[in-house]
Amino acid sequence: QAEIFQEFTVQEESVILRINLSVLLDCLTIFGTSSLPGASTALRMCYRGYGYPLMLFLEEGGVVTVCKIKTQEPDELLDFDFCSTNVVNKIILQSEGLREAFAELDMTSEVLQITMSPDKPYFRLSTFGNAGSTHLDYPRDSDLIEAFHCNQTQTNRYKISLLKPSTKALALSCKVSIRTDAQGFLSLQYMIRNEDGQICFVEYYCCPDEDVAEGEL
């Protein structure tokens, strides 16, 4: 947060609130989205606690806008309990390598099968659709792979419909890390660099599809 905010005070250990994202975006861009040279918008955001609205104060050129966004009951966050010490296999690759693959995935397949292994085929993406099965293999020494730490051969299937939303993050990112733990839980971490050069991470967690026989290649 220190990279983005000049002041940042949180008086409780953690504060969770739920708000409408498009309303927040409209408020943040109330003075327009194009940044004129010389014009900068200042923002102050505060939240008094449960039951209070999220307050935004924006100022540009002497004009002040005050926004009160109503908050909602936060959903329970799913805790996948994915811990880096339990990671069995990890691959870091450049996003462009994965983007093409994801763009060509056979969407008639219900699942995406990911195989990670210290031996051949090293890293394989498979689908089983109406036209047949497809397997996409990445060579171990591919330029796109920045790090390859696979200790065990693992094959896991994940519902394609659950992974689909992650393609938006994939499109914006420059690098992605793919990790699995002993239970086959999948962690996708996307490194995104925004227009100002700031780096942020988006993480996706997905549990394996349960009606699958393991070891199937």
Next chain:
Amino acid sequence: MRFRAKIVDLACLNHFSRVINTIAKLAKTCTLRLTVSKLYFILSDKVANGGVSLWCELCQGNFFDEFQIEGVAAEHNEIYLELVPENLSRALKTAQSAKAVKIKLSNKHCPCLRVAVELPSLSRSSRIVTHDIPVGVIPRRLWNDFREPSVTDFDVSIYLPVLKTMKSVVERMKNLSNSIVIEANLRGEMNLKIETDLVSITTHFKDLGNPPWASEDGGQSSTQGGDLEGVAEARIDIKKLQQLLAGQQVNPTKALCNIVNKKIVHFILLHEDVSLQYFIPALA
């Protein structure tokens, strides 16, 4: 009834086109009133318009090199036409680099404004593109429907903020709400407010200034008792406000509004040779 006019100067032509483009953004159909000295684009506050009125006035001498009119009768040397301004706007789009544009009222099969655009061409004879824009002739007995609306007993009169900022703010607010409240006082302060189930947003403008006549009338009209201290507000349809602001292609020389508390907001935008008045009534 006769009318013919001609524009030769390219700057005047582009300026005229810009005015027509603005009108086209504000009204699907409107009335064009032609007199010896002026052109007026008028929209009356019928329910079909959502109750808004428009009054735009141009001095013909600032635009046209030739302008001849013969009205319905000698004592009433005026012509009132009903037309779709978008048609005129589209015709003028072809005139961006024209040598001359002639406009003439004609009645070959039905009343039309014939717009003849003379375009430059490599050969000796010029190319002429002609647009026939259908118009309705409004009979004299209905002319009273199109008188200039006036809002004399306003509660607050105030100069508008920089239109660009106002436009950005209103556009964002339009995503979140159907109505907007404009509130202003005699100390040069204006607020734009929306309030919905999800969010409430208020934008505060200061140091806008009030026109010199503001305080004179402000005192006379406080029928609700003296404790109003010159504050007025009105809740209006946000789309109408956004249309007005979006249609401004050039910054006006003067921009102000008069507010009658909870009744109507009267916007006045003045350019060098065009004045535009737009009336947005308060929502019930």
